[in-house]
Amino acid sequence: MSAATLLSFWAFALLFVITPGADWAYAIGAGIRGKGIFSAVLGLVTGYVLLTVIVAAGIGTLLAASPVLMVTLSIAGAGYLGWLGIAMLRNPPVPQAAASQGPGSSQVRSFINGTLVSGLNPKAFMFYLAFLPPWTSTAASWSIGLQILALGVVYTASCAVVYLMVGFGANATLRARPGAARAIGRISGAIMLVLATLLLYRAIGAL
Template identity: 40%
Template sequence: MDVQLLVACSVMMTLMVLLPGPDWAYLIAAGTSGRSILPPIAGVLLGYLVVVAAVAVGVGAAVAAVPWVIVVLTFSAAAYLVYLGVRVLRDPPVVAAATDGRAELDASAGPAPVAASDRPWLRLAQGAGVSGLNPKGLLVLVVLLPQFTDDSGSWPIPVQLAVLGLIFVGCCALVYTVVGFGARAVLRLRPSAMKVVSRVSGAAMIVLAGALVVEQVPHLAGWA
């Protein structure tokens, strides 16, 4: 692959990951849940790996050629974000006093803001749902990624797409690990801010859902 294309694509994908979106809101909420942040992070990465695999085998081109598929996925993502956001607002985390005098997240005092179960696989599935339906991720992997491939390169196009997609997932792993663990670390130092941040992240998911729907209105108007 062309090194310049690879660098340009890496910079573009890193900037896209750094833009706050549904993944950020979900992982911040998960970071305040009092449970391990690893399953939600792994779930988000798994969702993107599935999309990368689909793009590499040609599904991405087929999706891009059928505009209504993106619209359906966007509305599905919006509905899912509203569901998660409402759960966060209804069941914020609880702060309990630890034996050493420091405030700790109390996972037993009520439902977690994003996951209603201690089962890691369920939180992993939730994370995969958030990223797999995230229009921003789909935009990067389905629309932007093919623009950085080289038809004259020595690697087949599917291999190039897979490599570029894995770079994107690597960027996500780095940024979202910092976001998830950073949210938890900050909130442990400032437990009084936990409910505020949790509710802000829940509201952010609902607002982002509305923004996703608004973005699709011109497409719907064009079909009318």
């Protein structure tokens, strides 16, 4: 796989990474709290690493071929996003100085939630299935699986950089403004609820 191919894919994938969605909302929430930004983004990245391995191993194609499994994944993802959205609406994130939860448990929770947010996202799963294989070539010296892994690494690295910027940007902007932090936190929660509703609607429509 040539460097030109990887660079072209990176430019293409970056358009998706910089588009606000559930990942952005989650990173903003972590940024508002001020602690757990790295663990939250690491969780998001871990979810994408798992998706990369699944698609590279060929398991993704088998899953996509099963309507029941795809609907189940969509419902699970919608349910989890909805749960997080409701939690952020009821208890919007605040700067860590005003929070009462312990740092250790908070960071572990941030990591687990981040992994589930990205790992259970059917839109991310379909992105991997739809857009990674077309950038591979049977004429390349690498196997298709290795090429997909390389593309997944490029996408995941882009996610890590952008989401860290989003998280720390939210922290720098809102840490001294608790009122604004709560408002943005609730907006992020509302975004998650909207996305969860759309996912659930599409899942029901596929039945």
